[in-house]
Amino acid sequence: MTPALRAVVFAAGAAPFVALLAPWSAGTLSQVLSTLCHQLPERTLTVGGVAMVVCSRCAGVYAGVMLGALWPMPVPLFARLRPLLIAVAALAVLDVALQDLHLLPVGHARRVVTGLLLGWAPAAAMSRALSRPSEAPRAELA
Amino acid sequence: MSQGWGQGPQGGVPQQGGYGPPPGQGYGPPPGQGYGPPPGQGYTPPPGQGHTPPPGQGGGGASGGFGRFVPGIILGGVLSGVLSMIPLLNLLNCCFCLLNVGGVLGGLAMHMNRAPNDKVSMGEAAGFGAAAGAIGGVMMVLGSMLMNLALGALLADLYRSISPDLARQMQASAAMSILALPIYAVLFGGFGALGGVVGISVFWKDRQPGKS
Numbered sequence: 001m002t003p004a005l006r007a008v009v010f011a012a013g014a015a016p017f018v019a020l021l022a023p024w025s026a027g028t029l030s031q032v033l034s035t036l037c038h039q040l041p042e043r044t045l046t047v048g049g050v051a052m053v054v055c056s057r058c059a060g061v062y063a064g065v066m067l068g069a070l071w072p073m074p075v076p077l078f079a080r081l082r083p084l085l086i087a088v089a090a091l092a093v094l095d096v097a098l099q100d101l102h103l104l105p106v107g108h109a110r111r112v113v114t115g116l117l118l119g120w121a122p123a124a125a126m127s128r129a130l131s132r133p134s135e136a137p138r139a140e141l142a
Numbered sequence: 143m144s145q146g147w148g149q150g151p152q153g154g155v156p157q158q159g160g161y162g163p164p165p166g167q168g169y170g171p172p173p174g175q176g177y178g179p180p181p182g183q184g185y186t187p188p189p190g191q192g193h194t195p196p197p198g199q200g201g202g203g204a205s206g207g208f209g210r211f212v213p214g215i216i217l218g219g220v221l222s223g224v225l226s227m228i229p230l231l232n233l234l235n236c237c238f239c240l241l242n243v244g245g246v247l248g249g250l251a252m253h254m255n256r257a258p259n260d261k262v263s264m265g266e267a268a269g270f271g272a273a274a275g276a277i278g279g280v281m282m283v284l285g286s287m288l289m290n291l292a293l294g295a296l297l298a299d300l301y302r303s304i305s306p307d308l309a310r311q312m313q314a315s316a317a318m319s320i321l322a323l324p325i326y327a328v329l330f331g332g333f334g335a336l337g338g339v340v341g342i343s344v345f346w347k348d349r350q351p352g353k354s
Binding site for chain 1: 226232235236238239263264265268269272318321322325326328329331332333335336339340343344347
């Protein structure tokens with residue numbers, strides 16, 4: 001079950017990037033991902049002149065999920081998983097709030113980074129938990 | 143026939159010089175110098191560092207087997223699918239697949255309440271979330287198609303009156319839903335797995351194996 005789980009999570013994270021690599025699939029993926037992302041053009045990254053099928057924050061989330069499925073979380077971070085998950089979620093919510101209250105401009109770099117952390121943390125924690133027993137300490141009570 | 147195998151004058155175990163150890167020189171350890179650890183110096187793992195089975199690979203559940211999660215998985219999938227097909231409410235899925243993750247957490251909560259002594263490892267929680275999420279994704283697509291079928295007759299005339307192209311687009315999107323079914327299953331399954339990880343880490347951290 002372990003490799004299959006990581007493969008499913010990786011595939012979920014790779015979905016918007018498949019649309020970039022295989023343009024013939026962009027239409028279907030764009031429609032599917034429209035149920036999971038607002039896809040506003042002004043908040044969407046363009047890669048090589050082609051607009052992505054998700055916004056920049058979602059692109060960060062999906063990239064983080066993909067990376068987390070590939071590389072397990074470092075042990076010291078895994079030992080502090082609960083506060084880490086709360087922190088990355090709080091960071092993303094704070095960025096959304098500040099941006100939508102017009103206290104900060106729409107910045108792709110900031111959106112990508114907060115999204116990346118939000119997607120990476122749970123995916124990398126899952127990979128760590130599913131890795132070898134010698135590398136799989138339990139998350140300590142925090 | 144009176145002397146069988148090994149019972150003749152030269153058969154069987156020799157009377158002397160046999161295979162046993164010489165008297166007083168047996169193969170056991172010398173008295174007081176056995177092979178066990180010296181008293182008080184034997185190996186015991188440090189507290190909290192003993193070997194435990196890897197998460198998600200057995201040993202975690204009080205009643206064993208992934209099958210114990212089936213009712214929770216079904217409930218989580220139904221919750222995820224039904225919530226995700228409600229118009230306007232489904233916009234919450236734009237925020238880290240929130241309704242899907244919520245459905246998974248609902249199913250996990252039901253399991254935790256049904257089996258208060260069950261320990262759930264993070265790997266099991268991820269598997270739980272993946273299964274519930276995949277069911278939710280499939281349910282959402284099928285439910286949306288049923289809703290389109292039910293409302294399609296009512297809406298078809300409206301779409302045609304607005305624009306024939308719009309009516310054709312609606313038909314095409316309904317057909318595409320079938321093609322997209324496996325993509326939804328993978329997306330919802332993947333995010334459901336992450337929902338299970340978040341749930342067991344944040345809400346039920348004490349219910350992991352090795353935690354009191």
